[in-house]
Amino acid sequence: MKRIIAIQSFRGGTGKSHVIANLAYLLHLEHKKVAVLDANLAAPNLHLLFDVNPERLEYTLNDYLAHNCEAKDILLDINGQGKLFLIPSTLSAAATTQIAREGCNLERLCEAIRQIAIEFDYLLIDTQSGLGAETLLSLSMANILLILQEPHHLDDPGTAIAREMAKKFAVESCYSVINKAMPAMDIAALHTQSIDAVLPFSDKISAPSNQGLFGIFAQLFPKDPLTEALRHLAKKIARPR
Numbered sequence: 128m129k130r131i132i133a134i135q136s137f138r139g140g141t142g143k144s145h146v147i148a149n150l151a152y153l154l155h156l157e158h159k160k161v162a163v164l165d166a167n168l169a170a171p172n173l174h175l176l177f178d179v180n181p182e183r184l185e186y187t188l189n190d191y192l193a194h195n196c197e198a199k200d201i202l203l204d205i206n207g208q209g210k211l212f213l214i215p216s217t218l219s220a221a222a223t224t225q226i227a228r229e230g231c232n233l234e235r236l237c238e239a240i241r242q243i244a245i246e247f248d249y250l251l252i253d254t255q256s257g258l259g260a261e262t263l264l265s266l267s268m269a270n271i272l273l274i275l276q277e278p279h280h281l282d283d284p285g286t287a288i289a290r291e292m293a294k295k296f297a298v299e300s301c302y303s304v305i306n307k308a309m310p311a312m313d314i315a316a317l318h319t320q321s322i323d324a325v326l327p328f329s330d331k332i333s334a335p336s337n338q339g340l341f342g343i344f345a346q347l348f349p350k351d352p353l354t355e356a357l358r359h360l361a362k363k364i365a366r367p368r
């Protein structure tokens with residue numbers, strides 16, 4: 128069965144893009160054929176995380192939405208092995224302005240997700256923070272939803288709303304995930320809802336040795352506790368509840 132995994136958070140900066148990119152990488156290591164879609168059209172950054180040379184971005188999701196190409200044209204084989212693909216979006220002032228003015232062609236986005244999901248074991252979808260139209264569409268098409276938040280209860284109401292939406296959309300499995308947890312934190316005591324996974328804070332993410340944003344953490348630091356926690360989450364996702 129094809130699996131569509133969406134990630135969502137109420138606030139920006141919780142780590143959605145990092146987490147979804149790393150999960151895509153880890154799932155492809157499990158011999159799965161994986162695609163990861165950058166559906167944060169207002170501020171796409173997955174191509175930066177995967178350290179893709181901008182010259183390789185011939186077509187993006189924006190081109191598909193504008194009927195400039197077909198779904199197969201927007202699949203970028205990350206490491207040339209036919210197992211891990213990125214569907215990038217355009218990062219430019221013009222593209223952002225156009226999306227802000229005209230919105231996203233939701234029917235066409237739905238078609239892209241449907242067509243691409245057929246070809247893969249997993250399609251992972253990165254989203255914009257909050258519950259805008261593209262994010263709601265992604266949630267409605269997902270089998271699995273990861274709701275990410277930082278470890279303080281201010282994010283709890285947002286997480287509760289996302290859970291409610293997931294229920295409405297009959298998403299099969301919904302996981303509440305805490306990111307950037309500090310070692311001494313009692314996560315269960317901090318939150319009003321149950322937590323399914325905890326990902327630790329890592330100062331290596333922005334360390335100079337990691338050249339800032341570029342590169343997939345799990346690939347760069349395969350033995351780090353954050354990678355271990357991400358691997359555990361990937362295994363949980365791969366095993367249906």
Ligand SMILES: Nc1ncnc2c1ncn2[C@@H]1O[C@H](COP(=O)(O)OP(=O)(O)O)[C@@H](O)[C@H]1O
Pocket residue numbers: 136138139140141142143144145146306307308326327328329330332333353
């Ligand atoms: N586990 C973590 N530990 C430390 N920093 C993190 C962690 N996860 C993400 N970050 C940092 O948080 C910031 C936001 O991450 P990002 O993935 O862009 O969030 P979002 O996509 O939710 O806006 C980035 O600077 C990233 O390096």
Ligand SMILES: [Mg+2]
Pocket residue numbers: 143144145167172253254
């Ligand atoms: Mg992001």
